[in-house]
Amino acid sequence: MSELVRARALAAIPPPTTQYRKPPLTAGRLLYLLYFAPRGALKKGVWKTMRGARGRRAMQRALPDFRLPEPPGATSAVPIDAHFLIGARYLPEACLVAHSLAWASGRSVVPHFYDDGTLTSADCDFLRAKLPRAQFTLKSEIGARLDEVLPAARFPCLRKLRPAYPHIRKLTDIHLFPGEWKLVSDADVLFFARPAQLLDAMAARRPVHMVDVAPAYGVPQSALERLAGCPVHEKINVGLCHLRTPDIDWDFVEHCAATLLAEYGFTYYLEQALTATLLARAGAAPLNPADYVVYPTVDIARRADCAAIHYVDDSRSFYYDFAWRQVLARSR
Numbered sequence: 015m016s017e018l019v020r021a022r023a024l025a026a027i028p029p030p031t032t033q034y035r036k037p038p039l040t041a042g043r044l045l046y047l048l049y050f051a052p053r054g055a056l057k058k059g060v061w062k063t064m065r066g067a068r069g070r071r072a073m074q075r076a077l078p079d080f081r082l083p084e085p086p087g088a089t090s091a092v093p094i095d096a097h098f099l100i101g102a103r104y105l106p107e108a109c110l111v112a113h114s115l116a117w118a119s120g121r122s123v124v125p126h127f128y129d130d131g132t133l134t135s136a137d138c139d140f141l142r143a144k145l146p147r148a149q150f151t152l153k154s155e156i157g158a159r160l161d162e163v164l165p166a167a168r169f170p171c172l173r174k175l176r177p178a179y180p181h182i183r184k185l186t187d188i189h190l191f192p193g194e195w196k197l198v199s200d201a202d203v204l205f206f207a208r209p210a211q212l213l214d215a216m217a218a219r220r221p222v223h224m225v226d227v228a229p230a231y232g233v234p235q236s237a238l239e240r241l242a243g244c245p246v247h248e249k250i251n252v253g254l255c256h257l258r259t260p261d262i263d264w265d266f267v268e269h270c271a272a273t274l275l276a277e278y279g280f281t282y283y284l285e286q287a288l289t290a291t292l293l294a295r296a297g298a299a300p301l302n303p304a305d306y307v308v309y310p311t312v313d314i315a316r317r318a319d320c321a322a323i324h325y326v327d328d329s330r331s332f333y334y335d336f337a338w339r340q341v342l343a344r345s346r
Contacts, residue, residue: 015269015272015273019272019273019276020170020171020272020276022275022276023171023271023272023273023275023276024170024171024174024275026275026276026279026280027171027174027175027178027179027275027280028178028179028280029178030177030178031177031178031179031180062328062331063328063331065331065334065335066328066330066331066332066333066334066335067334068334068335069331069333069334069335069336069338070334072334073106073334073338074106076106077105077106077109080106080109080144080342081342081345081346082109082113082144082145082345083345084116084122085116085117085120085121085345087120088116088120088121088122089122091120091121091122092121093121093122093123093124093147094115094116094119094121094122094123094124094197094213094216095123095124095126095196095197096111096112096115096123096124096125096126096197096198096199097125097126097128097188097196097197097198097199098111098112098125098126098127098128098198098199098200098201099128099130099180099183099184099187099188099201100127100128100129100130100133100141100201101129101130101131101132101133102132102133102134102137103132104201105137105140105141106338107201107202108125108127108141108145108201109141109144109145110204110338110341110342111125111199111200111201111202111203111204111205112125112145112148113145113341113345114204114205114206114341115199115205115209117205117341117344117345118205118206118207118208118209118321118322119205119208119209119213120208122147123145123147124147124148124149125145125147125148125149126148126149126150126151126188127141127148127149127150127151128150128151128156128183128187128188129150129151129152129153129156130180130183131153133150133152133153138150138152151187151191156187156190159190159191160173160176160186160187160190163190163264164186164190164264168265168268169264169268170268171268171271171272171275172186172264172267172268172271175271175284179280179284179285181282181284181285181286182284182285182288184198184200184252184285184289185267185285185288185289189257189259189262191259192259193259194219194258194259194260195216195219195256195257195258195259196256196257196258196259197212197216197254197255197256198252198254198255198256198257199253199254200252200253200254200324202253202324202325202326202330202333203253203254203322203323203324203325204318204322204323204325204333204337204338204340204341205321205322206318206319206320206321206322206323206340206341206344207305207319207320207321208321209305209306209321209322210321211301211302211305211306211321212254212256212301212306212321212322215256215299216256219258220256220298220299221255221256221257221258221293221296221297221298221299222255222256222298222299222300222301223247223250223251223252223254223255223256223290223293223298223299223300223301224250224251224252224253224254224255224300224301224303224306224308224322224324225247225249225250225251225300225301225303225306225308226249226250226251226308226309227249227308227309228249229248229249230249230251230283230286231281231283231286231287231290232278232281232282232283232284232286232287233274233277233278233281233283233287234278235248237273237274237277237278238287238290238291238294239294241269241270241273241274241291242291242294242295243295244294244295245294246290246291246294247290247293247294247298247300250286250289250290250293250294250298250300251286251308251324251326252285252286252289252290252293253308253324253326254301254306254322254324255289255293255298256298257289257292257293257296257298258296261292261296262292267288267292270288270291271284271288274287274288301321304320305320305321305322306320306321306322306324307320307322307323307324308324308326309324309325309326309327309329310323310325310329310332311329312332315329315332315336315337316332316336318337318340323337325337
């Protein structure tokens with residue numbers, strides 16, 4: 015990689031974000047609250063936005079009373095290891111994604127939670143009380159592992175991306191640690207019916223991924239195929255994917271990140287683009303989009319009879335309005 019490409023890539027990375035439990039009331043925050051939030055609500059639908067916001071507040075209030083029993087007979091089967099990047103603002107989602115996977119699969123789930131930098135010891139104690147099998151990889155452990163596996167001198171783009179772009183941590187932080195195959199899920203995924211295709215792929219050690227509703231890489235698909243050296247599925251969604259950690263070539267990931275940043279600039283979808291390239295090189299298969307739904311309609315969300323739903327973009331209002339209650343009701 016030339017120094018010019020590296021310099022252009024580093025210059026394209028935005029400044030670090032501030033991680034917080036509650037957003038500070040800055041001038042930028044006021045602008046968002048007074049202009050961008052109302053504008054977004056009008057675009058998505060005021061009533062839909064209000065129902066989602068009200069549902070999220072209700073979910074937060076209900077969190078202390080969540081009852082998350084394991085499904086009957088779960089201990090007779092091999093537990094499922096699942097990996098999640100989680101922060102202090104998403105404790106309810108952390109509980110629900112792990113719990114819903116257990117009940118949909120009829121097996122115990124060992125949730126491996128990776129600290130996004132905001133988890134406290136009290137947060138971990140709370141999650142462990144709700145999900146006794148939970149395991150945690152904390153900020154200090156991740157920092158030490160980063161210095162060992164991805165030193166800044168050798169991986170400048172990946173290291174500069176982490177504080178600026180939390181999404182990249184789903185790739186770097188989770189796959190930094192030893193382990194073979196890892197099922198990685200976003201926190202806004204819920205499971206409702208037995209995920210047979212996913213479980214079969216995990217048992218057979220095959221890589222799989224969800225299918226998006228539209229291409230969402232932030233860069234041309236041809237650019238990813240040029241880097242991968244093979245075809246890339248046009249609509250990979252990494253809200254739920256199964257990938258073998260030892261197969262990840264971090265020098266290749268750094269090269270891809272630097273090349274895409276230098277040629278196309280920064281994009282919100284960069285992590286998905288990089289992971290899609292890795293999945294393509296691994297020969298990953300798509301999960302059936304009719305059963306592993308990304309961006310559900312309200313009818314699909316209310317039926318909730320598919321294996322999994324990824325509540326992206328404004329469909330997240332369905333998650334907060336009623337989906338979290340559906341999950342809890344099914345395990346009562």
